[in-house]
Amino acid sequence: xxxxxxxxxxxxxxxxxKLTVTCSQNMNHEYxxxxxxxxxxxxxxxxxxxxxxxxxxxxxxxxxxVSRKEKRNFxxxxxxxxPNQTSLYFCASSLNRNEKLFFGSGxxxxxx
Amino acid sequence: xxEVEQDPGPFNVPEGATVAFNCTYSNSASQSFFWYRQDCxxxxxxxxxxxxxGNEDGRFTAQLNRASQYxxxxxxxxxxxxxxTYLCVVNILGAGNKLTFGGGTRVLVKP
Numbered sequence: 001x002x003x004x005x006x007x008x009x010x011x012x013x014x015x016x017x018k019l020t021v022t023c024s025q026n027m028n029h030e031y032x033x034x035x036x037x038x039x040x041x042x043x044x045x046x047x048x049x050x051x052x053x054x055x056x057x058x059x060x061x062x063x064x065x066v067s068r069k070e071k072r073n074f075x076x077x078x079x080x081x082x083p084n085q086t087s088l089y090f091c092a093s094s095l096n097r098n099e100k101l102f103f104g105s106g107x108x109x110x111x112x
Numbered sequence: 113x114x115e116v117e118q119d120p121g122p123f124n125v126p127e128g129a130t131v132a133f134n135c136t137y138s139n140s141a142s143q144s145f146f147w148y149r150q151d152c153x154x155x156x157x158x159x160x161x162x163x164x165x166g167n168e169d170g171r172f173t174a175q176l177n178r179a180s181q182y183x184x185x186x187x188x189x190x191x192x193x194x195x196x197t198y199l200c201v202v203n204i205l206g207a208g209n210k211l212t213f214g215g216g217t218r219v220l221v222k223p
Binding site for chain 1: 143144146148153154155156157158161199201203210211213214215216
């Protein structure tokens with residue numbers, strides 16, 4: 001089944017404790033992206049990747065890191081999480097940046 | 113002005129009625145347009161792409177008005193299961209050439 005797999009679904013952590021949210025797609029998509037969704041602010045892009053080893057900042061990259069060592073995986077790293085990073089996060093992929101996006105099921109992150 | 117704007121609603125719709133809402137975009141060179149549906153705290157799912165000539169998928173009809181820079185979504189014979197937030201997505205050319213999301217329009221279909 002074609003899908004984007006994102007883990008974990010829920011995560012509660014404390015300020016400053018490094019964490020990684022994993023994202024994997026099995027559709028051989030070149031384009032992958034991370035979004036955060038906050039009430040009243042909609043979906044905002046954090047980072048995106050056009051292909052392996054090619055990543056770039058989105059609209060709200062501060063406090064986040066990504067890597068794209070393999071085509072299928074695009075992890076989101078929070079080196080030192082802060083409470084303002086409490087949010088609902090979505091990973092997405094598509095054939096290219098102009099095509100329809102397929103989303104993972106989301107990660108609800110709470111930073112205490 | 114936001115690049116992609118939507119009326120947040122909610123649109124309260126009697127079951128069986130028709131509802132329509134728009135999404136405006138600021139960049140006239142935008143090329144790709146989509147409607148996504150999002151249920152509460154779930155991932156957005158593609159509802160339909162929007163083509164220049166307009167397109168229909170069952171009870172859903174999408175239109176593109178390039179002159180006035182908006183797209184629309186019309187839902188006929190609303191079902192309770194149509195209750196969701198509908199996200200407009202536009203490919204913004206220029207810096208970034210990326211897909212940009214509107215804030216969403218919430219639709220509540222009631223018996």
